Amino acid sequence: GNVRARGPAGTTSYAQGEWWGEAALKADVQDDRRITAVGPATIFCISRDEFEARIGPLRKISARPSVMMRAQDFAALRAELGIPEAIGGSTLEQVAEEDEDAEEEDGAASGGYRLADLEQLAYLGAGAFGRVTLVKDKRSGGVFALKRQWKQQVVDMRQVTNVVNEKNLMRKLNHPFILRLVATFQDKDCLYLLLERVMGGELFSYLANTSGGIVSDAHARFYAGCVLLALEHMHDQNILYRDLKPENIMIDEQGYCRIIDFGFAKIVEDRTYTICGTPEYLAPELVLGRGHHKGVDYWAVGVLIFEMLVGYSPFADRPGNDQMVVCKNIVEQRLVIPKVVGAKARDLIKKLLNRTVSSRLGCKRGGVADIKSHKWFKGFDWAALEQKRQDPPWVPPLKSATDTQHFDEDPGDEYMPFADDGSGIFDG
Incomplete structure (x- = not known):
């Protein structure tokens, strides 16, 4: 029964x-x-x-992994739905090209810091081919996060352009709600990004610790506001983010958001055709390979707001976990908004999750200002938020700059030597 x-x-x-x-x-x-x-x-x-x-x-x-989706999977999905193949670009297009202007001398790239001066303090997290630790600079006493990537693993997974792209784009970004790149290093086997420390853990973890995995409208508005301001800064520089999700939003010591992980970000003047991201957050035009621009980020904001208010993403395969079912739900617009979502939030979500890109909120003549002026944000002080003068919903209780209570235990690590072929693939 x-x-x-x-x-x-x-x-x-x-x-x-x-x-x-x-x-x-x-x-x-x-x-x-x-x-x-x-x-x-x-x-x-x-x-x-x-x-x-x-x-x-x-x-x-x-936790939902970010993936470079397989072109053959989407070809099968399009065939099943009776949708013709996309025209205008390859779905196997590389995520980014190396930025010629990003070539710097080692001294400039390291920002005056030296890898040998960084003392390992604690484990913070790990990704597909990266490991992040808390470190202390012996000379200045500063505490940072150090992301280390095995060169051989990067090469084996064909992620060289993504890794180089992440470094180059982070150098261009300077915003209070975007993780700051401090310096870069490399040695024989590894690449390193020295990053500002953000010790409150992921928004994903924060939501997981709330009753039902949901927050109030006011709290969701705060986090969505942080994200929108960060995306606005990126879009002003023609940078698409393309991997928005609670797992990629950290909470700093003051309770504000920091967007992290720029492996799928890309400078795009017009449209691009890469299929990448996290399935539950993909916009339909991205799934269908029709070319996409900043509208995919605004779609993802709609998914994020829905998830914060409801406790799960709108196109998830529940109770299963089939990525193709998720993508089919997205392109067939199987959107059901529970009654628990208020009228104003419901209206905003529907307008952000509009399959017609030109009609999607944020993609019209008014741009991101149309989202910021929506009635769900009525009375919201955007200037105060960007200046960090708003009271956050939650301030992580931290005992010190090195308190890692909001992170997982260290699962261990394996040494992976780099088989250098002399091509200079990681130079610059």
Whole structure:
């Protein structure tokens, strides 16, 4: 039989094979809803300790990876939907080209810092081919984050242009809500980015620790505002971000956002055809390979706002996790906004998740100003936010500049020597 869960946000029905209460598996939160069986039903319960002992922490399992999507997968999807192949560019286009202006002397690139002076303090996180640690500069006493990437792994995964692109674009960006690049280094086996430290953890983790994985309109407005201002700064320089999601938004010591991870960002004057990002956040024109511009970032803002208010992304394959189902939901516009979302937020989400790019909010003549002036943001002080004069919803409790309580434990690392062919692939 089915069951119904009734709470402050309304009533939700669950059928055989579905589940609820997963927020308690991520953090110490309690599901206060009243559960009622509609007919005979058997309900199974598992504790967080038992779940993690058998499977592992849910937060790690549910984190969504950024991927360069396979062209053949999208060709199959388009064929299934009866959509002709895209014209105008290759879906296998490289994410970026090296910026000729970015070639600098080692001294300039290192910003006066030396790799040998950086003392390892603690582990902060890891990605597909990068590892981030907390370090202290022995000469200045400054505390930073150091992102290290194995050269051989970068080459093996064909990510050289992405890695070079990330470094070059970060040098161009200077905004309070964008992670700042301090210096770059390399040695025989590794590439390094010295970054400002951001110790509050991911917005993804913060949401996971809230009841139901949701926040209030006011809190969602604050985080969405930070993101919009950061995107506005990028778009003013013709930079598309293309990988917006809670996992790529960090919270600093003051409670403000920092957008991180620029591996898929790109300077685009008109349109580009690369298929990249995180499936649940992809805009339909990106999935269909029709060429895209900054509108994909505004679409992603709509997905982000939805997720903050509802607890899951609007096109997710629930309860499964099939990326092609997600993409099919996106192109077929299977958007259902729960009643818990207020009228103003609902209107904004619909206008951001408009399949017609030219009609999408942010893509019209008014640009990002149309989003900032939407009635959901009525009375919002944008200048105060950018000057960091607004009170954040949450300020991470930190004991010191080296407090890593909001990060995962170190899973260990493996040495990977670089087979240098003498091509100078990482020079410049």
